[in-house]
Amino acid sequence: MITIKNLLPFTTIAVFAFAGCTSYHNAHQEVSIESACIISNLATDAIVHTEGDCDVQETPCSTFKIALSLMGFDAGILKSEHEPEWPYSETYNAPLEIWQRPHTPQTWMQHSCVWYSRKLTSMLGMEKFKQYVHDFDYGNHDVSGTPKENDGLTKSWLCSSLKISPRQQVAFIRVYAQ
Numbered sequence: 001m002i003t004i005k006n007l008l009p010f011t012t013i014a015v016f017a018f019a020g021c022t023s024y025h026n027a028h029q030e031v032s033i034e035s036a037c038i039i040s041n042l043a044t045d046a047i048v049h050t051e052g053d054c055d056v057q058e059t060p061c062s063t064f065k066i067a068l069s070l071m072g073f074d075a076g077i078l079k080s081e082h083e084p085e086w087p088y089s090e091t092y093n094a095p096l097e098i099w100q101r102p103h104t105p106q107t108w109m110q111h112s113c114v115w116y117s118r119k120l121t122s123m124l125g126m127e128k129f130k131q132y133v134h135d136f137d138y139g140n141h142d143v144s145g146t147p148k149e150n151d152g153l154t155k156s157w158l159c160s161s162l163k164i165s166p167r168q169q170v171a172f173i174r175v176y177a178q
Helices: 061-074 105-111 114-124 126-135 166-176
Strands: 014-019 023-025 030-032 036-041 046-051
Touching: 036 166, 061 105, 061 114, 061 126, 061 166, 114 126
Parallel strands: none
Antiparallel strands: 014 036, 023 030, 036 046
């Protein structure tokens, strides 16, 4: 089984899981989300701190890159922290200047580059992507995306259908940090 420890050159002793943005607006609705935080010591499995309702599922957004990196390395798409380097394409319409350049797995994680995540999931394909989410028991498992948009493969974790609570994120990381 692929694990986070296999991917990271250091030992993680605490897990931080956050949910929510204060509010955001997408084309379909304005949503306000309460924040929540949970801190857990992986060495002892102890919950060190909680704030807010850590059982409410919200969209994972950037924290989903942890699951995506496991998928990418397990599928052989991601080779190392520096491979593959994928070039930027103007078709990505990246809103941030830092995203408008080539990225590697390391810079993808560092800069939370959405187009890199989308390219990775597109290379996995919907069936494999859906299977990983199911096998990881990741949140509500819903990778359908925005209703009537057929965007689950590239947007389900971004203010869309996939939801997970901070407590579930800690459990997910605990399993894959072994």
